[in-house]
Every structure is written in structure tokens, then in C-alpha cells.
Amino acid sequence: MKHFGLLLFFFFSCFLFSSQATAKPNLKVCLIFDKAGHDDHGFNESAYKGFQKAMSSYLISSDSRIFEANADEQVDQALNGFARSKCELVISVGVNISEHVKTKVANYPKLKFLLIDDVGAGENVRSVSFREDEGSFLMGAIAAMKTKTRVIGIVGGMNIPLLQKMINGYKAGAHYVDPRVTVLTSFVGVTVAGWNDPSKAKQISLNLFSQGADVIFQAAGGSGLGVFDAVEEASTNKDPIKRYAIGCDSNQNSIKPGLVLTSMIKNITQVVLSSVDDMVEKNFKPGHIVYDVKNNGIDWALDSHNRSLFSISEIKKISKIKQNIISGVLVVSPVH
Amino acid sequence: MTILRPILATILSLVLGLLATSLFHESPLHIFKIFLQSGFGSAYDFGMTLTYSVPLILTGLSVSLAFKAGLFNIGAEGQLTMGALAVAVFAALVPLPSLIAPLAGALVAACAGGIWGALVGFLKARRGAHEVIMTIMMNFIAAGISSYVAVYLLKDPNTQNPQTLPILPAFSLTQYSLFNGAPVTFALFLSLLIAVVCWLYLYRTPYGFELRAVGENEHASSTAGIGVQKVQILAMFFSGALAGLVGVGEVMGRVGCFKLDFSPGYGFTGIAVAFLGRCHPLAIIFSGLLFGAIQKGASDLEIFTQNVTSDLALVLQALIILVVSADGLWEKWIPVKKGKA
Incomplete structure (x- = not known):
């Protein structure tokens, strides 16, 4: 009986190799x-x-x-x-x-x-x-660093607890860098359709622009593409203020190179x-x-599409904040 | 002849739709087998088909009742949203003994949907506002109200999803164990019962006769002494109430709370169901079942085939509607007997 398993294995492998030249994953x-x-x-x-x-x-x-x-x-x-x-x-x-x-x-x-x-x-x-709050904190810090108007915005898909967590993180990060920054919040919709309505997200972004916002963090799922469109429109219309978007969930820097400040990556x-x-x-x-940020599950995106937007000292400053979150010097709490 | 047409249309469009899948290197026969298997293959599968069918039967009835009165109700979606929302709020907040709770819940759902429909009926009758435009706009208002309630007023704090607090246990309908976990409840029999009641109402009562008369010719009915305005308001109330009853099965039977956007467009598919059933309440039972089976089968295609997605359901629905409504074609093929037209 001791060798029965071995025998079975032998038969099994014979069967495997006779039936298929290469073992297909099953x-x-x-x-x-x-x-x-x-x-x-x-x-x-x-x-x-x-x-x-x-x-x-x-x-x-x-x-x-x-x-x-x-x-x-x-x-x-x-x-x-x-x-x-x-x-x-x-x-x-x-x-x-x-x-x-x-x-x-x-x-x-x-x-x-x-x-x-x-x-x-x-x-x-x-x-x-x-830990989206940690990621949003980083995004808020970066936005506050880059804003000229001291007004930044965040566009959410719809108002759910996850979004509140992100907004709180975003605000905390922005105020950590510069307490005088105003954070504008807007939601695309009141139903789940809000996650998939780029044209409305674009209108909302243009509206936030008119209120002075020059950096907008999109946390609106599929609607987020509208935020990028709005930034592009501002850029082609020779808007005197340079407007930027921040991507979310995946690295969206390449969607509108040079206009996407960075992205909050969820890995x-x-x-x-x-x-x-x-x-x-x-x-x-x-x-x-x-x-979280510590185990690389959450990060900010820096690649060839947005490197020219940051000076070396800014990158250092961001890395320092990231390091502080990792080491626990800076505690981001999801609720404020 | 009137029965023959939808049946032939269904068969024809199924054949066309299945043949289309061969363009994507799938055997139509194999797809058909999956359809049969997943619609009726086991107790669970059949239970799921029934679960999908119940809301479609109700919205189909809702659309056809209004249609019989000459009104085109595109607002079943909004009415069912209001019905479901109302029963969810009622069932979460009002403690009732379990004997009468489901009945009270059903009444609340029907009334909420009914009032949502009657508002349109009122504006139509008194102000001449067009019911198509009105019902479409009411759909948006219903979506707005329901999301306000689900996100701000009665939000379930234990979940990320926008949904209301769970309903009290007294309200939840028992799921029949016969179906191995498919959420088939009394709502199924309710919808069948309602279909029969609709038929009795339309064809065996003077009120139903008045309603159909108004639908055939408003002016003639008015001359004959029928209160057209009253009939229109009432028709929209009943139509809305039928749509509102979707909330019974969905909230008290299946989910146990109101989830925002729970309906994958039942109200709109209901229009197709109604037309396939030629707006006849008893025929709608079968067209509802067919659409339920298509929906069930199509989503299984995604699991069991490589290239065909659940969008095939939409293709089949579109084909069915196209073929059913191709009147000229039918006249040529199956002429209606003279003197009967």
C-alpha cells in the first residue's frame, strides 16, 4: 500500500505526457x-x-x-x-x-x-x-504643492463612505502642506451611474475651474475620463492658469501626458x-x-509622462512625506 | 392568428439570434443547449428564471394596462423604484406582526408606485401634459429621491453600498427550499394572481370596459358619457401600482433592503414584454417567462462559452421586438381573414 501513491503518480504522469506534449495549466x-x-x-x-x-x-x-x-x-x-x-x-x-x-x-x-x-x-x-486615505493624503499633499491658486478640487463618482474617506485624506494631505489651501468637493451623480458619466464629470471640472481650482483629483471611476478632457480643453483654450488632473486607481498619467500631475495607484x-x-x-x-503605502499596495505614479512637472526638491519633499507615512511619523486617520 | 404571430416571431428571432453566434465561432446548437440548460436545466436554474421573470411580468402588466387606456407608460422604472423604496422604508421602520406584515408591505409598495403613476395621470388628464415626457422625467425624480433616502436618510452604516437599513424579519418572505437556494417566494404567485386579476378587470368588469373604450377612442368615450379624465388617472394609478409591486419580490423576497439601482431596467424591458404579449394580461405571463429565461440563459453564456457575452440577451430582445412589430411582413405571410380585420 505504501507504493500505491507512487504508482498512481506514475500512471498519472504517463497519462499527462502521452495526452499532451506540453502540460497546459489547469x-x-x-x-x-x-x-x-x-x-x-x-x-x-x-x-x-x-x-x-x-x-x-x-x-x-x-x-x-x-x-x-x-x-x-x-x-x-x-x-x-x-x-x-x-x-x-x-x-x-x-x-x-x-x-x-x-x-x-x-x-x-x-x-x-x-x-x-x-x-x-x-x-x-x-x-x-x-488604505485609500493614505493615498489620498499623498495626492492632497502633491496638489497643495503644485497649486498656484490655492484652490484644489476632488471629483467623486457618488457620495459613499469610501469617497468620504478619500476626501478626508485629500484634505488632510493638502492642509499638511499648506493650511491656506481650499478644497472643493463635487460628486458626479446621486446613483451608481455617477461612476460612468464622463460628460457630466467634465462639466463639473470646468465648473471647479471657474471657482479657481487648478488641480483636480478624480475619484470617479469611469467618469474620471471627463476630468482629463476638461484639463485638456483648458490647455488647448490657452487658459492663463495651468490646470492639472490627478488620476486614480491605476496609473493614468499616460491618458493626457503632461496634464496629469500624478495618479494614486492601487496595485x-x-x-x-x-x-x-x-x-x-x-x-x-x-x-x-x-x-497601504508601506507595502507598496498604494503609491503615487512618477514616470516619463509627468517627471518634467516636478522639480527635484519637490520629488524629495513628496518622498519625505511618503517616508513619514511608512515610518509612522505621520499617521493618516481615515476619519476626521 | 393573434396568438400565432408572437410565437412564430419568437421562434424566428431565436433562430436568427442563434445563427448570429456562429459568426463568432460558436455552434448555435451548443448555444441553444446552454440556453435550455441554464433556463430550465435544474431546480435552481428554473428558480432563477422565475426570479427574473416576476418583475418582468409585473412591469409588462403595468405597461399594457396603461396602453389599453391609450397611455404609453415609460415610467414603470420610476414607479417600481418608488414602490420598492416605500416598502423598504416601511418594512425597516414599522414593526408589525408577521401575519399582516407582508400584506401591509405589498399595499405600501402598490400605493407608492400607484401615486407616482397617478401624478402623471393627473397632469395628463387635467393639463394635457404628454405622459411619455412626464413619465421619463418622473423616472429621474424617483432616482433622485431614492438615492437621497438610500445615501442620507436611511443609510445602512454597515456597508459601502448605497442601500437602506435591512427590513425587519417579520416582513421577509420565505424562500421555497424546492429551488435549491434560488430566491423564489410568494411574489411569484402574487404576480400570476395579479395577471389574472388584470385580465378579469380589463375584460370582465364595466370599469375595464371603460378603460379600453378610452384607449380606443377618447372622444367617442367622452360623448358616450365616460369620465375620460377619471379613467386616465385611474389607469395610471393601477399601472403605477403594478410596477410598484415589483418591490414586494425584490425587497421583501430577495434582497432584504432597498439597494440603489437594483433594477437592471425592468421597467424598460417591461415595454418589450408587454408588446410581445400583445398587451394581453395572460399572454404577458408567458412573454415575461420567456424574457426571464433569455436573461438567465444569456448571463450563463458568459460563463460557459468563450466568445459570446450576455449582450446576446439584448440582441434577442431586439430581434423579437423587430419581428413582432414588422406588421407589413406578417400581413403578407399570414393574411388576416377578411371581415375580421
Whole structure:
């Protein structure tokens, strides 16, 4: 009986090598997105990039799927379908989806779950959340450093607690650098459609410009593209004040090079990839992981598109603030 | 003949839609199999199909009742939002014994939706405001009010989602265990019952007759002594109430609170459901079921195929509407008997 396992392994590997020339990956991973879809140029897209990378580097099977859910019952349906189609890891992207998925994880003990932006419980669940307040603090500090008018703005998708957390961080960061800075706040919509309405976001940004704001942080998901458009319009119309936008969720510096001051990066691509890696190595552990500035989950984007916007002393100053957050000298609290 | 047309139209458009998938290197037969499997394959699948169908049947009824009175109600979306919001607020705040709680909740939902519809009916009847424009605008107002309530007034502090406080346990409907976890509740039978009541009302009562008369010819009805204004207001009230009842299944049956934007456009799909059912209350049950099955099947396509996404549901719906409404074509193929037209 001792050698039975060895024998089985032998048979199995014979079967493997006879049937396929190269071993195909058979880990099936499934992602669930909210209705903004997988190509929202922001949060969802960075998760999707992780999925694509895993796919192209042959970590996961080509049967892996993404699913865009319009309503909660579709999420239920997707989970049911994934379980039936031998999916092993389900990744729920964003708080809208994760909040619902976490109530269902107990029904699928054989599946592993990665919840992004919400915290669930269970032996098969890994939860991931981000310290957006720390990131927003950095963005506020950078905005306050670069503003000439001492007025900066933030455009949110809609008024939810997450946005309040970001606004508070943004304000705190701005006032940390310069207490005289005024922070203007505006929301695109009162419904979930506010996350996907670039033309309205553009109008709002132009409105904030007219109130004197020269740096606008977009925290509006898909609507954020409108903020970039507004900045571009100001620039082509030879606006005497130089206006900048700040990107969110993924590195958006390249969307309008030279006009995007920086972006608050949530490193979701890495989060997805590392969980896939853990699955491949059979090392997937449940628990709650908080990504912050310290462990590189949150960062500010500095690349070839925006380097010319900063002087060396400014970059040093920003790095100092970042360092202070990491070392704990500077404590960003989510509530003020 | 009137029955034949929608059925043939459905079959024709299903065939067309499925053939279209072969352009994306999928076998139409395989897709059809997935559709059948995911719509009716197991108790759970069938339960989900029913769950999708219930709101569609109700909004379909809502649209067709107004249509019978000569009114085009595009506001079912707003009316169902108000109905769902009202029942969610009521069920979260008013403690009632569990015997009468669901009934009271249903009444509240129907009244809220009804009032939202009757407002339009009133403006139409008294001021001549066009109901299409009015209902569209009321949809936005409903969205605004519901988001104000869900975000500021009655926000559930335990979640990031904009949603109201959970309803009290007395209000929640039991989900039948027969369906392996699909949230099928009494709302299903309620919608079937309501469809029958609608049919009785329209075709077996003098009020229904008046309503249809106004729909056929306003001026003739007025001459015949029917209070056209009263009928229009009442029709919009009932139409709104039917849409408002969506809140019963969605809030008390499935979700347990009001979630902002919970409806994936039930009110608008309801228009398609109504027209496929030719605005006949009993036929709407079947067209609602068909649309529910399409919605269920299409989202499973995303899981079980490589290239076809759930947007196929929209393609199929569009094809069905196109084929059903291609009147000239039908006259040529299946001429209506002379003297009956």
C-alpha cells in the first residue's frame, strides 16, 4: 500500500505526457466585475490586467472567465455557474461585488475566494483592502504643492463612505502642506451611474475651474475620463492658469501626458497575480491583507509622462512625506 | 392568428439570434443547449428564471394596462423604484406582526408606485401634459429621491453600498427550499394572481370596459358619457401600482433592503414584454417567462462559452421586438381573414 501513491503518480504522469506534449495549466480562475465592466480605464481594468498577465504567462487555464454582473442575482448565478464549471479561484472585484459575494462564500466550500475591497470570513476566503486615505493624503499633499491658486478640487463618482474617506485624506494631505489651501468637493451623480458619466464629470471640472481650482483629483471611476478632457480643453483654450488632473486607481498619467500631475495607484494587478501565484503553488491562505503605502499596495505614479512637472526638491519633499507615512511619523486617520 | 404571430416571431428571432453566434465561432446548437440548460436545466436554474421573470411580468402588466387606456407608460422604472423604496422604508421602520406584515408591505409598495403613476395621470388628464415626457422625467425624480433616502436618510452604516437599513424579519418572505437556494417566494404567485386579476378587470368588469373604450377612442368615450379624465388617472394609478409591486419580490423576497439601482431596467424591458404579449394580461405571463429565461440563459453564456457575452440577451430582445412589430411582413405571410380585420 505504501507504493500505491507512487504508482498512481506514475500512471498519472504517463497519462499527462502521452495526452499532451506540453502540460497546459489547469487552474481555472474566474473574475466578477460590476457593471462598469473590465475596461473602465481604472480599478476594474487593473484587475483585468492581472488576469490577462496570468493568462499570457500560462499560469491559468484558457477556460478562465470574466463575468460582468448587472445585479446581485447575476452574481449568485455566476457563482453557481463557476462552481459547476470547475472553477477553483473566484476573484470579486470592487466593493459592490465583494459585499455580496462575502455573504455567499459559505455555500461554496470547495471554491477559493479573493475579495477585493471588502472583508469576508471563512477558511476559503482571502480579503484585500486598501488604505485609500493614505493615498489620498499623498495626492492632497502633491496638489497643495503644485497649486498656484490655492484652490484644489476632488471629483467623486457618488457620495459613499469610501469617497468620504478619500476626501478626508485629500484634505488632510493638502492642509499638511499648506493650511491656506481650499478644497472643493463635487460628486458626479446621486446613483451608481455617477461612476460612468464622463460628460457630466467634465462639466463639473470646468465648473471647479471657474471657482479657481487648478488641480483636480478624480475619484470617479469611469467618469474620471471627463476630468482629463476638461484639463485638456483648458490647455488647448490657452487658459492663463495651468490646470492639472490627478488620476486614480491605476496609473493614468499616460491618458493626457503632461496634464496629469500624478495618479494614486492601487496595485490591484499585483494583488490578483499574487493570489493566482499562491493558488498555483497550493499556498493560498485565508485572511485579511491590508495594502497601504508601506507595502507598496498604494503609491503615487512618477514616470516619463509627468517627471518634467516636478522639480527635484519637490520629488524629495513628496518622498519625505511618503517616508513619514511608512515610518509612522505621520499617521493618516481615515476619519476626521 | 393573434396568438400565432408572437410565437412564430419568437421562434424566428431565436433562430436568427442563434445563427448570429456562429459568426463568432460558436455552434448555435451548443448555444441553444446552454440556453435550455441554464433556463430550465435544474431546480435552481428554473428558480432563477422565475426570479427574473416576476418583475418582468409585473412591469409588462403595468405597461399594457396603461396602453389599453391609450397611455404609453415609460415610467414603470420610476414607479417600481418608488414602490420598492416605500416598502423598504416601511418594512425597516414599522414593526408589525408577521401575519399582516407582508400584506401591509405589498399595499405600501402598490400605493407608492400607484401615486407616482397617478401624478402623471393627473397632469395628463387635467393639463394635457404628454405622459411619455412626464413619465421619463418622473423616472429621474424617483432616482433622485431614492438615492437621497438610500445615501442620507436611511443609510445602512454597515456597508459601502448605497442601500437602506435591512427590513425587519417579520416582513421577509420565505424562500421555497424546492429551488435549491434560488430566491423564489410568494411574489411569484402574487404576480400570476395579479395577471389574472388584470385580465378579469380589463375584460370582465364595466370599469375595464371603460378603460379600453378610452384607449380606443377618447372622444367617442367622452360623448358616450365616460369620465375620460377619471379613467386616465385611474389607469395610471393601477399601472403605477403594478410596477410598484415589483418591490414586494425584490425587497421583501430577495434582497432584504432597498439597494440603489437594483433594477437592471425592468421597467424598460417591461415595454418589450408587454408588446410581445400583445398587451394581453395572460399572454404577458408567458412573454415575461420567456424574457426571464433569455436573461438567465444569456448571463450563463458568459460563463460557459468563450466568445459570446450576455449582450446576446439584448440582441434577442431586439430581434423579437423587430419581428413582432414588422406588421407589413406578417400581413403578407399570414393574411388576416377578411371581415375580421
